[in-house]
Amino acid sequence: MDNMLKLESIHTFIGQFHILEGVSIEVPRQSITVLLGRNGAGKTTTLKSIIGLTPPRHGKVIFDGDEIQGKRAYDIAAMGIGYVPEHRAVFRNLSVLENLKIAEKKRGDLDRKSDFIFGLFPDLKRLYKLPGNHLSGGQQQMLAVARALVADNKLLLIDEPSEGLAPILIEQMMVAIKELSKTTTILLVEQNFIMASQLGDNYFIIDDGKTVKNGKMSELIKEEDVVKEYLGVSLGKSGGAK
Amino acid sequence: MIRRKSLRQILPGLVVILVILVLGILAYRFMGSESFIRTALSGLTLSALYFMVAAGLTIIFGLMDVLNFAHGAMFMTGAYMGWQFYTNPTFLFGLLPLVLAFVTGISTTGLWIPLVSQWKITEAWRKRLTAVLVVVALGIAVLGFLKFDLLGLADTAMVTAMNAGNPLAEATPQEVLATFWKRPLLLLISGLLLAISAARPGDDTQVISSNKKALPWVRLAALIGVTLAAVFLRESASIAVLKMNGTLRFLLALLVGAGVGAGLGSLIEVSLIRPLYARPFYIVLLTLGLGYVLREVIQVLWDPIAYSMDVPPLFAQPGKAENLLAWFTGHNLTINIAGVTFPSYRLFIIFLGGLMLLGLFVLMRYSRLGMIIRAGVQDRSMVEALGINVKAVFSVVFAIGVGLAALGGIGAAPFIPVTPNMGDAYQMQGFITVVIGGMGSYGGAGVGALLLGMARAFGDFLALKFNMSPAIAEASTVIVMIIVLLVKPSGLFGKKE
Numbered sequence: 001m002d003n004m005l006k007l008e009s010i011h012t013f014i015g016q017f018h019i020l021e022g023v024s025i026e027v028p029r030q031s032i033t034v035l036l037g038r039n040g041a042g043k044t045t046t047l048k049s050i051i052g053l054t055p056p057r058h059g060k061v062i063f064d065g066d067e068i069q070g071k072r073a074y075d076i077a078a079m080g081i082g083y084v085p086e087h088r089a090v091f092r093n094l095s096v097l098e099n100l101k102i103a104e105k106k107r108g109d110l111d112r113k114s115d116f117i118f119g120l121f122p123d124l125k126r127l128y129k130l131p132g133n134h135l136s137g138g139q140q141q142m143l144a145v146a147r148a149l150v151a152d153n154k155l156l157l158i159d160e161p162s163e164g165l166a167p168i169l170i171e172q173m174m175v176a177i178k179e180l181s182k183t184t185t186i187l188l189v190e191q192n193f194i195m196a197s198q199l200g201d202n203y204f205i206i207d208d209g210k211t212v213k214n215g216k217m218s219e220l221i222k223e224e225d226v227v228k229e230y231l232g233v234s235l236g237k238s239g240g241a242k
Numbered sequence: 243m244i245r246r247k248s249l250r251q252i253l254p255g256l257v258v259i260l261v262i263l264v265l266g267i268l269a270y271r272f273m274g275s276e277s278f279i280r281t282a283l284s285g286l287t288l289s290a291l292y293f294m295v296a297a298g299l300t301i302i303f304g305l306m307d308v309l310n311f312a313h314g315a316m317f318m319t320g321a322y323m324g325w326q327f328y329t330n331p332t333f334l335f336g337l338l339p340l341v342l343a344f345v346t347g348i349s350t351t352g353l354w355i356p357l358v359s360q361w362k363i364t365e366a367w368r369k370r371l372t373a374v375l376v377v378v379a380l381g382i383a384v385l386g387f388l389k390f391d392l393l394g395l396a397d398t399a400m401v402t403a404m405n406a407g408n409p410l411a412e413a414t415p416q417e418v419l420a421t422f423w424k425r426p427l428l429l430l431i432s433g434l435l436l437a438i439s440a441a442r443p444g445d446d447t448q449v450i451s452s453n454k455k456a457l458p459w460v461r462l463a464a465l466i467g468v469t470l471a472a473v474f475l476r477e478s479a480s481i482a483v484l485k486m487n488g489t490l491r492f493l494l495a496l497l498v499g500a501g502v503g504a505g506l507g508s509l510i511e512v513s514l515i516r517p518l519y520a521r522p523f524y525i526v527l528l529t530l531g532l533g534y535v536l537r538e539v540i541q542v543l544w545d546p547i548a549y550s551m552d553v554p555p556l557f558a559q560p561g562k563a564e565n566l567l568a569w570f571t572g573h574n575l576t577i578n579i580a581g582v583t584f585p586s587y588r589l590f591i592i593f594l595g596g597l598m599l600l601g602l603f604v605l606m607r608y609s610r611l612g613m614i615i616r617a618g619v620q621d622r623s624m625v626e627a628l629g630i631n632v633k634a635v636f637s638v639v640f641a642i643g644v645g646l647a648a649l650g651g652i653g654a655a656p657f658i659p660v661t662p663n664m665g666d667a668y669q670m671q672g673f674i675t676v677v678i679g680g681m682g683s684y685g686g687a688g689v690g691a692l693l694l695g696m697a698r699a700f701g702d703f704l705a706l707k708f709n710m711s712p713a714i715a716e717a718s719t720v721i722v723m724i725i726v727l728l729v730k731p732s733g734l735f736g737k738k739e
Contacts, residue, residue, distance in 0.1 A: 053623050077629035089624050091617040102613050103628045151629070 003062075004029045004155050004185040005050065010059030010069070012042075012049045019045045020056065021209040025187075027155070027202075032177070032186045034200035034217065036193075036231055042209040043189040044086055047157045050187075051083045052076040064154060078105060082148030086159040086189075088140035090147070092133035096124055099132055099143055105151040117146045120176045138169040145176065155185045162192045174199060193231060197221050205230045254734040258689055262696065269700060279582045281703045282696070287588045289695025290595025294650025295665075295672030296679070296687040297602060298643030304619045304682025306636050308515060308525050313647050314669025315533035316503055320648025321655040321664060322540055324499030325551045328491055331480040333395040334498065336416050339476065340386065342469040343426035347433015349465055352458045354441035363444040375439035379432045386428035391417070392543065416476055426473055492554035496652055503648020504641040511640035516633070533669075537662045548659035557587040557656075587656055594653050595691075598646060602684050605642075615639060619682055671698075674719050678726045680736025689734055697722045 005027040012020040020042050027033045035043045048054040050061055052073035061069040068076050077083065082103075091099050100110050100117070118125040121142040127135060135143060141161060148156050161177065162170045170192070177199055180186060190196040196203070200217040207230050220227065270278045299313050310316075326333050363371065395416070416422070483491060510532065518524045552558070556573050563569035563577045569586055577586045606612035614635055618625045626632050651665065658664060675694055679686025701718030705711065726734060 051627050053627060072631075073623070073626040074629050074631045077627050083624075083627040085624060085627070089621055091620055091624075093616045093620060094613060098613050098617075102610075102617055102625070102630075105629050147628070 002028055004064060005187065006060075006062040007046070007050070008060040008062070010046075010049055010056035010061060012045055012054050012056045014045065014054055019054075019209055020049060022059075023049075023206060023209070023211050025204050025211060025214075027185060027187050029185050030181070030183075031201040032181045032188055032199050033202045033204065034196045035187065035189045035204055035206060036196060037206035038230070038232060039191075041206045043206055044159055045209075046206065047083065047159055047187070047189060050076075050157060051081055080152065080154040082151065082153035082156045084144050084148045084156065084158040084161065086163060088137065088144045088163075090132040090135070090140045090143045093131065095131050096128040096135070096143055099147055100128075100150050103147045103150040109150050109152070113150055117149050120149075120179060121146050138165050141165060141169075141173065142176075145173070149180070153184065155187065156180065157187050159189045160191060161188070162190060162195050170195060193227070254730065255685075255689055258693060258734065262693070265700075273703070275580070276582055277703065279580050280584065281699045283579065283582070283584050283588070283592075284702075285696040285699030286592045286692075287695070288698050289691045290592045291650060291654055291668060292671045292675045292694050293595050293688055293691035294598060294653065295647050295668045296675035296691055297598060297684055298646040299672050300676045300679065300682055300684055300687045301602075301615065302640055302643040303676065304684075305615055305622075305639050306519070307522060308640075309529070310640075310643070311526060311529040311669070312510075312533040312536060313529075313644070313672060314665030314667075315536040316506065316644045316665070317647045317651040317654075317668055318662060318665035319506065319536055319540065320499040320503045320651030321551075321660050322544065322651075323502040323648070324495040324652025325549065325655050325660055327483070327498040328495040328551065328554075331483045332416065334502075335472070335476050335480040335483075336395045337392075339422075339426045339469060339472040340390075340429050342465065342472050343430040344383070344433040346462070346465040346469050347430045347435075348437050348440070350434060350458075350462060351437040351440045353462070354438050358438060358441050358443040359445055361444045368442075368444045371443055372439045375435050379435035379439070382428050382435065383432040386425045386432065390425060419473070422476075423473070426469065430469075488555035492556065496649060499652030500645045500649035503651075504645030506648075507644025508637045508641040510644075511637045515640070516636075541662045544662075546662060548661045551655040551660055553587050553656045557585075557590060585657070591653055591657075594649075598649070599684075599688050606684065611635070611638065671719060674723050677733055678723050680733030683733070683735040686733060686735030693722055693726075694719045 003026045005025070007023055007025040009022045009024050010020055011018065011022060023042065023046050025033070025035070025046070035046060037043050045054055049056045050063075050068075052068070052071055052075075056069050059069065060067055063076070063079060063081065066079070068079065091102070094102065100114075104110055123139055124142060124146055127139060132140065132143065141163075145158065145161060148158075158177070161173050165173065174195055177186065177188070181199075188196070188199065190199070197217055197220070202214065203217050203220050204214040205212050205226075212230065213226060266278075266282070269281075273281070295313060295317055298316075299310060302308055302310050323334065483494070486494075514528055514532070515525055518528060553575070558575055559573045561572065561574045561576075562583060563572050563574040563586065566577060566579070566589075568574075569577050574586060576583045577589060578584075579589075606616060614625060614630055614632075618632055618635065622632050647665075650668070654664075654668075671694060675687055675690040677690075678693060679688070679690030697718040698715060701715035702712070705715045730736075
């Protein structure tokens with residue numbers, strides 16, 4: 001089995017709204033797979049459907065050989081999925097240390113991993129006593145990623161890590177994610193196409209709640225019309241982030 | 243930047259302390275030292291009681307958005323249970339085997355899941371089966387209580403005062419084991435049936451956790467052991483308790499009150515509140531109704547009369563201690579504090595309130611549970627996405643909150659009349675405290691309780707001084723609330739609206 005995660009045509013409703021209408025994704029082990037698509041296409045909902053916060057009503061979610069659709073979020077997370085939500089949802093009333101500590105799934109997880117984590121994000125080490133709401137946006141984002149690294153997760157779901165970050169921090173975040181992909185599998189949602197194209201091994205495009213296209217990232221970069229049609233991004237021009 | 247933010251966080255507290263200080267100095271000048279100290283100490287006593295009720299309310303609301311309108315009734319239940327344990331534990335020990343047997347039955351739910359979830363039955367039959375199981379289980383439970391002399395067990399408390407010389411005069415004989423043994427057995431069966439229905443027969447989508455196989459069996463064995471012990475020690479345990487010295491018995495009564503409260507709290511959360519989290523309005527109605535039910539049940543068992551619990555001997559030796567240190571050797575009824583004679587038991591209440599605040603602080607700040615609660619107040623689903631079962635934490639928090647209220651009830655019992663309605667006024671003040679302090683902040687509840695207690699005590703003093711109606715004093719707490727809400731609509735330390 002070479003896929004860490006496989007979605008088979010999942011359908012997810014939020015209230016009465018049919019948000020995902022057939023999303024199928026395969027995430028190979030030890031790689032970075034990027035979910036692309038316009039705002040509101042259903043990328044975030046896809047991640048939430050995997051982790052079980054918005055459970056899919058139809059379809060299958062297969063993680064490391066087990067069907068996990070319909071299980072509770074905490075059961076799914078405990079099986080080894082780390083979730084980094086959008087908008088840097090760190091716990092504001094908890095200190096940096098507590099934010100990391102709460103993610104322990106076994107006693108001593110943090111002690112074991114702290115060198116690795118602080119090696120990736122040296123800033124956090126200096127700040128570890130501060131409450132979450134005293135951190136800058138970039139620091140919060142790093143904390144949110146770091147939190148997902150405390151437990152031994154086999155798969156990381158990372159939602160828009162570059163959102164609202166200064167270019168220098170984006171650079172740092174990219175280095176960190178690249179480093180992570182050596183030891184774990186990553187499913188990344190990213191609006192910043194430059195970042196996505198540099199990080200991703202494979203890509204899936206979601207449009208209107210359906211997966212419409214997928215393949216190798218190296219090939220997508222050549223297909224200007226596809227990128228323009230589904231992502232609204234013109235290649236070749238400078239920047240072209242959002 | 244950082245300094246300004248933290249200043250803003252503690253600012254409300256500073257302002258409140260400043261206001262209390264200024265008012266205090268004014269009052270001191272105006273009232274003279276003796277009546278000032280007396281009033282302030284009364285105020286602190288009230289503050290401690292308000293805090294005991296408000297602390298549970300606020301952490302329950304903070305984490306799960308549940309306004310528990312049965313909190314006052316839980317306060318009252320705690321008082322009755324502790325008082326009953328103190329005067330005549332026969333009732334509790336007589337009931338314990340039945341409760342334990344029932345809980346033992348229900349605790350097997352997890353063990354049934356792998357078995358019954360595989361049953362091949364249709365959706366319609368699944369529903370029918372569950373309904374039938376529940377009805378049969380309740381029927382069997384009723385059968386278990388048939389002709390059980392509950393009233394007789396509870397009926398003894400009135401005579402206590404008259405028989406103070408002979409503590410064992412109260413120990414009523416219980417049903418002999420030869421007829422009693424059926425009752426726990428029936429309740430065990432009833433619990434087992436409920437466990438099967440809770441395991442959702444035929445629903446094969448359930449997760450069967452494979453990593454913790456031994457734990458449920460160990461728990462079951464432990465529960466069976468405790469139940470058997472409770473069956474055989476019914477009489478001797480209650481006699482042993484009655485023979486104990488009064489101080490120890492009182493401290494145990496505090497634990498029993500809090501423990502029964504916590505047990506009741508988790509039972510209510512699991513069985514009644516959990517199915518309704520998606521419908522907050524129903525929860526309000528449910529807890530409101532639950533309060534009435536509890537009051538009526540207590541009234542049936544103990545008659546609608548007011549009891550007074552004796553002040554435990556630790557605080558009841560005749561005479562006056564010259565200072566706090568002297569009290570530790572004399573255990574006198576009153577203590578001289580800066581020229582004011584004050585009942586020592588009320589100082590104990592203040593101490594208990596302070597201890598509770600400290601305990602909550604340590605729990606919230608330094609334990610993993612506290613960390614999860616603080617995180618959950620902000621973002622429950624993210625906590626869940628970290629692999630933490632938030633629903634299980636809900637039960638624990640509800641149990642702690644109700645346990646605190648029940649502890650407050652039994653603490654208050656020796657100096658307020660024990661009646662079915664004793665909790666109502668405290669629930670009202672508890673809610674006002676929570677609103678003032680900010681929903682979800684236990685520290686805010688502490689400051690709010692301090693404000694309210696003082697407002698009430700000094701309001702009473704002023705009303706008496708100027709011959710005003712005592713209603714003014716009762717309104718004083720609401721006036722404080724209005725002022726606070728006008729200045730800060732979310733409460734002093736509140737983040738939620």
